[in-house]
Amino acid sequence: xxxxxxxxxxxxxxxxxxxxxxxxxxxxxxxxxxxxxxxxxxxxxxxxxxxxxxxxxxxxxxxxxxxxxxxxxxxxxxxxxxxxxxxxxxxxxxxxxxxxxxxxxxxxxxxxxxxxxxxxxxxxxxxxxxxxxxxxxxxxxxxxxxxxxxxxxxxxxxxxxxxxxxxxxxxxxxxxxxxxxxxxxxxxxxxxxxxxxxxxxxxxxxxxxxxxxxxxxxxxxxxxxxxxxxxxxxxxxxxxxxxxxxxxxxxxxxxxxxxxxxxxxxxxxxxxxxxxxxxxxxxxxxxxxxxxxxxxxxxxxxxxxxxxxxxxxxxxxxxxxxxxxxxxxxxxxxxxxxxxxxxxxxxxxxxxxxxxxxxxxxxxxxxxxxxxxxxxxxxxxxxxxxxxxxxxxxxxxxxxxxxxxxxxxxxxxxxxxxxxxxxxxxxxxxxxxxxxxxxxxxxxxxxxxxxxxxxxxxxxxxxxxxxxxxxxxxxxxxxxxxxxxxxxxxxxxxxxxxxxxxxxxxxxxxxxxxxxxxxxxxxxxxxxxxxxxxxxxxxxxxxxxxxxxxxxxxxxxxxxxxxxxxxxxxxxxxxxxxx
Numbered sequence: 300x301x302x303x304x305x306x307x308x309x310x311x312x313x314x315x316x317x318x319x320x321x322x323x324x325x326x327x328x329x330x331x332x333x334x335x336x337x338x339x340x341x342x343x344x345x346x347x348x349x350x351x352x353x354x355x356x357x358x359x360x361x362x363x364x365x366x367x368x369x370x371x372x373x374x375x376x377x378x379x380x381x382x383x384x385x386x387x388x389x390x391x392x393x394x395x396x397x398x399x400x401x402x403x404x405x406x407x408x409x410x411x412x413x414x415x416x417x418x419x420x421x422x423x424x425x426x427x428x429x430x431x432x433x434x435x436x437x438x439x440x441x442x443x444x445x446x447x448x449x450x451x452x453x454x455x456x457x458x459x460x461x462x463x464x465x466x467x468x469x470x471x472x473x474x475x476x477x478x479x480x481x482x483x484x485x486x487x488x489x490x491x492x493x494x495x496x497x498x499x500x501x502x503x504x505x506x507x508x509x510x511x512x513x514x515x516x517x518x519x520x521x522x523x524x525x526x527x528x529x530x531x532x533x534x535x536x537x538x539x540x541x542x543x544x545x546x547x548x549x550x551x552x553x554x555x556x557x558x559x560x561x562x563x564x565x566x567x568x569x570x571x572x573x574x575x576x577x578x579x580x581x582x583x584x585x586x587x588x589x590x591x592x593x594x595x596x597x598x599x600x601x602x603x604x605x606x607x608x609x610x611x612x613x614x615x616x617x618x619x620x621x622x623x624x625x626x627x628x629x630x631x632x633x634x635x636x637x638x639x640x641x642x643x644x645x646x647x648x649x650x651x652x653x654x655x656x657x658x659x660x661x662x663x664x665x666x667x668x669x670x671x672x673x674x675x676x677x678x679x680x681x682x683x684x685x686x687x688x689x690x691x692x693x694x695x696x697x698x699x700x701x702x703x704x705x706x707x708x709x710x711x712x713x714x715x716x717x718x719x720x721x722x723x724x725x726x727x728x729x730x731x732x733x734x735x736x737x738x739x740x741x742x743x744x745x746x747x748x749x750x751x752x753x754x755x756x757x758x759x760x761x762x763x764x765x766x767x768x769x770x771x772x773x774x775x776x777x778x779x780x781x782x783x784x785x786x787x788x789x790x791x792x793x794x795x796x797x798x799x800x801x802x803x804x805x806x807x808x809x810x811x812x813x814x815x816x817x818x819x820x821x822x823x824x825x826x827x828x829x830x831x832x833x834x835x836x837x838x839x840x841x842x843x844x845x846x847x848x849x850x851x852x853x854x855x856x857x858x859x860x861x862x863x864x865x866x867x868x869x870x871x872x873x874x875x876x877x878x
Contacts, residue, residue, distance in 0.1 A: 349489050349490075350443050353446055353467065354486070354509035355509070356463070357480065357514035358370070359517065360516050361456075363521070366451050367521065368450055368474065370448060371449050372447075373424055374423075374429035374443065375422055375423070375424070375442065375444075376399065376424055376429065378418045380412050391437050398431045399421045425447065455528065456524050456528075456557070457472075458575075458579075458580070461473055473517075473678070473731075480515075484509060486508045486509035488505065488507075511738050516742060517733060518554050518731055518732070518733045519554060527546075530852055530853050531543040532560040532562070538814075540845075542559065543834065544580045544830075544831070545830070545831055545849070546580060546710055546830045549826065552722075552748070554676075554730065555857065562575055581674070581710070584708065585707060585709075586705070586793065586794070586795060586813065588791050589644045589646075589789055589790040590716075590790030590817050591703025592702050593766070594668050595652075595653050596762060596765065597754050598661060599637075600758045604656060607638040608874060609636060610635070611634070611640060611648055611651050612632060612633075613645055614632045614647060620695045624646055624698055625646065626648075627841075636876065638764075638768055640652055641765050642772055642875050653697075667726070668726065669715050670706065674711050674728065675728040684708040686706045713815075714828060716817070718819070721828050724752055724759035726750065727750040764871055765873065767784060767871065768873040768875065773875070777844070778843075778847040780851055784821050784869075784870045785819075785821075787847075789815070789842035789847060791815070793809040793811075793813075794810060794811040796810040811835040813832065813834050814832075814846045815832050816843070816849075816850040817831075818850065827857045830850075831846040831853070
């Protein structure tokens with residue numbers, strides 16, 4: 300039908316307009332009513348971020364509560380590139396780089412990132428620097444709360460404690476081993492971005508609060524630890540050694556100090572020599588040399604195979620099977636008591652006295668004292684040392700093993716041998732954790748460590764008297780300490796070097812020495828055990844020369860710090876020769 304009548308054409312046009320308007324009206328109703336919540340949610344989602352809320356990491360303190368590792372408030376600095384004019388990016392990048400100590404090129408790359416409204420420029424920035432960034436007033440630059448790990452005592456106990464890396468994860472030591480306990484559980488919060496890129500926290504329960512980590516209280520005494528580090532660092536430098544360790548513990552193996560050199564400052568761990576990050580007290584094996592003779596002596600006394608006064612004819616050298624063994628310094632044939640053999644640290648005498656001891660029994664006592672197994676202290680990278688099973692010994696292995704060669708131990712293992720003797724023959728699992736702090740700061744003591752008897756109390760007593768003779772009458776006069784009875788033993792071992800180049804093109808062999816001293820005081824009522832190890836000292840190497848003086852100074856400081864009164868009785872004089 301043709302619409303020729305003007306009025307009819309007008310009526311149809313009005314109908315079409317009305318229909319179109321009805322469509323728009325329906326859509327408007329749909330937007331404003333039926334689907335308004337959905338569209339509002341979509342718009343909000345485009346302006347909303349979810350940010351992580353980091354849990355506060357637990358504090359690590361010494362035995363007296365002095366903080367060794369703690370968490371401070373810090374901020375993450377972020378950028379919204381969509382809010383930053385391209386013409387200002389280089390200027391802003393330069394100013395931010397100066398304020399944050401960053402590479403301007405990396406900051407510029409972050410400010411120029413496409414298709415994103417959030418780029419984190421810096422992690423764990425101290426509050427002062429974050430305030431400086433805020434004062435610049437740049438649109439599109441903001442901050443979110445974070446935290447940073449600090450070590451108030453700087454390098455003190457760093458090889459034990461470790462550090463926290465840039466990702467907030469423990470990198471070495473206790474920070475690594477107890478990372479899960481210390482770090483707690485992170486939370487999150489949803490925030491809305493304002494027109495200027497600023498973040499507006501949202502209400503309505505859109506937050507999961509973080510759960511703070513637990514803290515650790517150590518058995519370490521910060522003052523004793525500091526002194527141990529100071530002395531061992533000086534000894535390493537004075538004697539041009541590769542490294543050194545100093546261990547201080549109670550007879551019950553509660554560690555008061557675990558020191559090593561070289562060391563590092565965990566506040567600046569990224570600048571440290573990677574080799575300095577390790578903890579050689581538990582990670583570096585060495586042959587114990589004459590300090591290991593004490594285990595052979597303990598086995599012989601405990602089995603009733605020898606007495607301290609028993610005489611032996613001791614030449615400078617002897618041959619057993621296809622090998623010749625000799626003492627460290629030439630001497631004519633001597634008549635020594637067993638106490639004299641230990642006091643003068645005779646390898647030949649130890650071989651002769653130890654011959655009644657079976658391979659099985661020698662191995663059994665070494666294992667009972669803790670050789671060839673981790674100590675149980677629960678520190679990362681701990682070495683078990685090396686001790687072959689008796690069936691794998693060749694015809695002469697037992698002889699160097701009896702005087703501390705052809706086996707390896709850690710500093711903590713060897714210190715534990717002397718602690719066991721000081722503890723009346725009872726070996727206790729070493730501990731460095733006194734307990735934990737809960738979220739409210741309450742202290743929860745650690746469970747009592749396991750213990751077991753290794754030798755009889757009388758064996759430990761007689762061996763202690765023999766070690767007093769080492770200090771007062773033998774090779775360790777440099778370890779004497781006025782006012783206190785001291786028991787101890789020197790050690791000078793050939794150093795095994797796996798990298799030594801041999802003439803036949805092979806690698807591995809003995810080169811250099813390890814100088815050691817271990818002992819305790821007061822000998823009649825032991826309170827403190829100290830062990831010193833210097834690996835590959837090039838300016839002197841005998842344990843009585845390089846290690847005993849360090850032992851004496853550290854023992855003296857430890858006893859006085861713990862307020863241990865001087866000994867009230869004189870040390871006994873033992874018969875060292877049979878003439």
